[in-house]
Amino acid sequence: MTVQDDERERELVRTFNLAWDPGHQRAGVDALLALQLDGRPCQFEVEVKSSTGSTVSTARDVGIEHIRKWRRKLFVIGFYSKEPRRPELQRCLCLTPLDMEPWIASVESKIAIDYALAFMAARKLELSDLFQVCGEQPTYSLEDAKRLHKSQWTAKQYLEALDTRVKGKPRISQARMLDILKLRARYISERGATLNNPHITKAHLDSFTGTSREISAPDWAESIRRIAREFAKTSPLHPAILRSVD
Numbered sequence: 588m589t590v591q592d593d594e595r596e597r598e599l600v601r602t603f604n605l606a607w608d609p610g611h612q613r614a615g616v617d618a619l620l621a622l623q624l625d626g627r628p629c630q631f632e633v634e635v636k637s638s639t640g641s642t643v644s645t646a647r648d649v650g651i652e653h654i655r656k657w658r659r660k661l662f663v664i665g666f667y668s669k670e671p672r673r674p675e676l677q678r679c680l681c682l683t684p685l686d687m688e689p690w691i692a693s694v695e696s697k698i699a700i701d702y703a704l705a706f707m708a709a710r711k712l713e714l715s716d717l718f719q720v721c722g723e724q725p726t727y728s729l730e731d732a733k734r735l736h737k738s739q740w741t742a743k744q745y746l747e748a749l750d751t752r753v754k755g756k757p758r759i760s761q762a763r764m765l766d767i768l769k770l771r772a773r774y775i776s777e778r779g780a781t782l783n784n785p786h787i788t789k790a791h792l793d794s795f796t797g798t799s800r801e802i803s804a805p806d807w808a809e810s811i812r813r814i815a816r817e818f819a820k821t822s823p824l825h826p827a828i829l830r831s832v833d
Contacts, residue, residue: 595637598676599665603631604808611710615656618663622812624819629830631815636787637665639674639780643787650781651702654695657682660668661815664792679802680795681811683818684827690791698780709769715780717765725753735764736771 596617600607605618614784617635621628634657636643643664648654662682667674684691721731732748740748749757750765795801802810819828 588729592637595665595667595674595676596635599635599637599663599679602665602676602679602807603633603681603811605635605661605663605811607721610781620811620815622815624816624828624830627830629819629828631827631829632660634660634662634685634798635665637667639667639669641789641792644784645787647784648778648781649694649783649785650698650777651695654698657687657691660684661818661827662687663811663813664787678804679807680792680800681802681814682795682800683822684825685802685818685822686795690787692781694785697782697785701780702777705773705780707774708776712765712769712772713767714761717761717768720768721764724761726753726760727764728758732759732764732767737765739771739774800815 595809597607599605600618603620605620608616616632618633620633623629636645638644661684662680664680664682665676666678667676667678721735723726724731729745729749732745736745748759748763748780751758751760752765800814818825822828
């Protein structure tokens with residue numbers, strides 16, 4: 588993300604009175620919207636985007652994980668003027684996951700075949716493949732697993748992989764190590780099952796022009812909360828609604 592894009596998106600977060608996540612690039616959540624639903628606190632994850640054109644860029648190497656996250660988010664899209672020094676916010680769209688679904692599904696369809704191939708290829712691996720990659724051993728060490736799967740697991744996940752013991756020491760069985768090999772192969776394959784920066788299309792965005800999803804000054808903050816409440820009322824079980832646990 589360029590500095591200018593980051594500044595515009597921070598401005599949108601302030602304009603809509605959202606909670607900015609300083610670590611959003613790592614966690615994949617730009618901002619949070621908190622409100623009350625039926626007297627109970629809840630929150631929504633918000634994807635914040637800006638554009639000086641008629642389409643909206645998204646992310647590099649968009650894969651299935653992006654699709655899953657987008658389906659649980661509200662989208663705030665700010666359209667700015669094209670002045671090079673100081674673009675001005677002109678209008679916004681606030682879109683629910685259901686509003687975004689036709690476009691999200693179109694992106695998913697473009698990577699679905701590659702994603703399925705990655706899954707099937709990894710599933711076909713056998714013990715002989717494990718022995719060729721990691722050497723034939725009765726059991727494997729934690730270090731063997733880390734050399735294979737690298738930083739894709741947390742320390743807790745690696746410890747949970749220790750499913751057997753040899754002379755009192757925790758080890759990893761051949762079957763479990765084969766599972767780890769399959770996960771690694773699937774991860775590598777899925778990295779190729781991506782699209783580079785698919786844009787939210789002009790046709791999709793234009794379909795909301797002149798509707799209640801299009802927001803202008805001065806009722807920015809209240810409008811997004813109205814949209815969120817209406818969405819929650821019509822789709823009360825949608826996973827985008829993160830309700831507090833009593």
